Amino acid sequence: MACDEWRVKLDLYLDGELTPNEAMTVGAHLRECPGCAAAVLERVQIKRSVQIAGKRYAPDATLRMRITKTVTARSRGRIATRWRFALIPALVLLVAAFLLSAYEGRERAARQRIYSELADLHVATLASSTPVDVVSTDRHTVKPWFQGKIPFTFNLPELSGTDFSLVGGRVAYLEQSPGAHLIYQIRKHEISVFIFPEREAEVRGLSSGPARAASFNAQTWTQDGLRYFVIGDAASADILGLSKLLQDAG
């Protein structure tokens, strides 16, 4: 074989792309041919110099933090994919706000994650052109609609004589578990009510009571094996009022 033909193989040899047998043959030739040996030397030098020169840039800590937050926060979200990109900045703010909350330890982490998911669901739903799948102000229409779609049933309150009105409902998912998502309105404020089975590890053991998630007010409690969340930008008194109505109905 002429040296020209060997030369063609030298790159493959150094890049580890030859079979063991081929590599052995090339190795044997290199021990006998000073010309090809020099060519290999030159290639090794170029390879090595690019390797060294190429490791040039290191990211700074703020970017690392941003990416880590994005990945850890967003990988837990299950909202419609088209909203994910748009909601990244909002989510980062939410996560940052949660970090300041007074709750401690694991419960804080758990609450944080759940509330950020619920806030996502709330915002994404309201921003959607079709926020609800069953559009009705009548609880006797909305409640049966969920039958067969979620693995539990629940009661909705009578709203006559209150400022609340029912807008409609849809099925929501919290960590792959289906639940009910109801939307109520009071004085132009939308409030989301989420109901999930309490047995789901995600919501189990959350302490009940009021919460604040970024600009949202929220309430959560358990009742008859179901975990309720009420979240929205309405005043905390309204959130509490709706929560009371739901508790009485349940």
Next chain:
Amino acid sequence: MRVFEERPRPSALSFEDLALPLFDQLYNFARWLTQDKAEAEDLVQETYVKALRGFSSFQPGTNFRAWMYRILRNSFLSSRTGLKTTVLLDEEENEGLPVETATPESLLIERANREMVQRALEGLAVPFREILLLCEVEEMSYQEIGETLAIPVGTVMSRLFRARQALRVALRERIEGERRGV
């Protein structure tokens, strides 16, 4: 109150586990492509967001690293800077390897210092620069490079060969320029 037990979520955990260790390398690669700090940061951020969004469509068992690099590179190519970089390579399919014409230049390359190599790399066309980085810095196999750049292995070989030739020429020019300058 019951203690909250965190349930492992394989899909979510594995994205973090797979993607976060690539962060430093992806940033280095992004910076080489964009040649700009802010743009590189945006590019990396965009890559992670897109990868996260598309992770459900990622086929387990296929090459995750090549998948991430491909997302980064495609994002770059559709960015403002990326669109400006003309990808005009009159290669290359079924062309086989070009015949080498240059003589060994060991002595020449020996004189090249790190900064000189960096400048020479900066000056290369993006397709040459990126394939050299993937091969030498990321130490990807031809197969992996092919997956990343969406080209056949034969094209990887010929483009790599041309990229190395281009780098040699650029280094020679720099070294000779320096010699004349002295």
